[in-house]
Amino acid sequence: MTEVLNLQALRGIVGNIDGELYYAKGHTSAGDGGGGVFMWRTGNAFKTNQTPPSTPPTSGIYSVDNYGTIIQAIIGGIPNDSGRWIRQYDGYISVVWFGAFGTFDTLPPESSYNIRIQNAIDFAALNAKINPILKSSTVFIPNGSYQLSNIILKSGVTILGESIANTIIYATQGTGYLFEMEIGVVQLNILNLGIVGNGTNKGCFLFEAKPGIPTPIDPVADGGLWNSTIKNIGIGGFNGNGVYLQGGISIGQFAYLLPNQFNVFENVRVTKNNDDNFSLFANALKMTGENGQHSFINCEFDGFTKTSNNITTYDKWINVSIENTQSQPTPDYLTSNVITFLNCTIQNSDYGVRINYAENITFDNCWFENLGVAITVLGDKERSKSINILNNRFANASGFGSLLAPNNIKAGQCVSVSKSVVNIYNNYITASDPNSADNIGSFVLGFPDNNGINCYNNSFRDNNPKLSKTYGIMQTVSIVASAIDCKSNKLIFINPTNPVTPTIIKNITSAINAGEILNIRANGFTVTFNNTGNIFLSNRTSFVLANGEIASFIKIDIGTNNETYQLLSFTKTTP
Secondary structure, eight states: OEEESSHHHHTTOOOSSTTOEEEESOSSSTTSSOOEEEEEEOSGGGOSSOSSOOOTTTTTTTOSOOSSSEEOOEETTEEOOSOEEEEEOOSOEEGGGGTOOSBOOOOOGGGOHHHHHHHHHHHHHHHTSSSOSSOOOEEEEOSEEEEESOEEEOTTOEEEESOTTTEEEEEOSSSSEEEEEOSSEEOOEEEEEEEEEEEESSEEEEEEOOOOOOOSSOTTOOOEEBSOEEEEEEEEEESSOSEEEEOOOOOSTTGGGOOEEEEEEEEEEEEOOOOTTOOSOOOSEEEESSEEEEEEESOEEEOOEEEETTEEEEEEEEEEEEEOOOSSOOOGGGSEEEEEEESOEEEEEEEEEEEESOEEEEEESOEEEEEEEEEEEEOSSSOOEEEEEESOEEESOBTTTTSOOTTSOOSOEEEEESSSEEEEESOEEEOSSTTOTTOOOEEEEEOTTOSEEEEESOEEGGGOTTTSOEESSSEEEEOBTTEEEOTTOSEEEEEOSOTTSOEEEOEEEOOOOTTOEEEEEEOSSOEEEETTSSEEOTTOSEEEEOTTOEEEEEEESOSGGGOEEEEEEEEOSOO
């Protein structure tokens, strides 16, 4: 086998026959790790102009010189199209083959590490196509330091670092995002990388769903990140968003075909950068548009902290934002749905999580610490539904608890709810010093016009009442046309339509289930329940509830719309 010094020397040779082998001692210099065995290939897949022409997808697919695995001979300054030198390998595709040696070299743009690693990804994407000719779609990045500006992620490719601690990607300064993805449906894996922003105004990952090119198989051109895994990734030092899942938001016949869906993020740890001007309002994790069936497992989404004159100031913005950003009413399938955070950590910010018009979002066994408002749930455009806050630990997560944080929110809450349906079960709430006067926050704050806050079986350090304060779980409802609409609320104050005239309730509407209890309290007046509608008072034709008295009704699934409310018990203030 003939030897040459490097790939540049190989470029000056035209093979004699198909299958001829040459050995390059290195990519740039002998022993640099980028050398290897190359074979001269003359099939149509390896030539730009074929005689006779072949049909796609193999026509010329491996004809572009990428200075790593495909080398085109150039003789006398003229590119030779009779064949290509193709690297022979087993296993992963190493970026070292393309001249990315992990030494943080500052190279000119035309030969930067960004181009070299992009070439490796593009080659792996070719191999991932239907009926590939060459092997492997995994790009391996060994331990080292790599400075990149913008990488386009490709479908079918796995990017595999050697370790989260020692395979370090450094972002150049600028705007936009360090990692974006191609159009269409993208399925990929990214593992074992430490990514450092160095204070850049860029974000780290943008997964933006864009329609692909229509084909006979997919004439409406789906798009988005699908069936992908992002695992063992450390992200820090970015002024932009750490991870942004931007699903499709267009309204139209095929709007639902641009979701980010079926994705797993495991051990992804994002720490926001210290942006003193707060000009970018960036998040560690941001989701907008159509997102569904995501799992975040053992992830961390943190704000920054800084200490000056022994005073610690925490991040002033939101760590995790899940929001529908459109101004017009939006179908629920264009929002974020079925998102699970399992065993995750969210800490060190005025606002830990902010949810606005989303459905089936679950936080299970997560850690919330050093927060002004740990979780905010809003329904500004449409109500958020089935937001589940289960089995979590809240430590100094309501107005920063007993921590000294004078520059941050002090009148905060663990959970704040407006116009939404939220379930809050089996959580543990603690503070460094539960008896501290600084602990002025509350556990739950419900604003008026909520649709239902279910709060059960939560526990508090030392059973301290300062930690267990709630407001607004009991909602005030007005009587309209002898009826009340309780939505999903189970504890109701009734306001009269006109306190001067008799107040009669003939019908109750609610979204609770059969077998659940609805508790109703008269507020400032006397109300009469009438047995003529969907209210069943047993042997009574009417029942009077005086000011301050409470009656309990159980919903049973009989009657009109399978909705009848039977009087279960009552508390009278007079015999």
